[in-house]
Amino acid sequence: MVGDLVVLQGGPGGGQQMETSGPTLVWRACLYERSGEHQWVKGGELRVYAHVVDCCEGYGRGDTEQCE
Numbered sequence: 001m002v003g004d005l006v007v008l009q010g011g012p013g014g015g016q017q018m019e020t021s022g023p024t025l026v027w028r029a030c031l032y033e034r035s036g037e038h039q040w041v042k043g044g045e046l047r048v049y050a051h052v053v054d055c056c057e058g059y060g061r062g063d064t065e066q067c068e
């Protein structure tokens with residue numbers, strides 16, 4: 001199953017591009033979720049996935065990972 005290319009916004013993975021097909025994705029220790037926004041990059045318009053503020057707590061990794 002081929003996902004869509006999306007761009008991450010905020011957190012340590014901000015600016016990264018990922019392929020995903022679900023409402024959320026994990027970049028390293030960080031959880032991102034689909035926002036309603038889109039961002040133009042070269043080649044087209046990508047859906048924006050925003051950093052989930054409490055993602056680090058949710059994964060129990062706290063400040064041991066590069067998370068805001």
Ligand SMILES: [Zn+2]
Pocket residue numbers: 011012029030031051052053055056067068
């Ligand atoms: Zn995070």
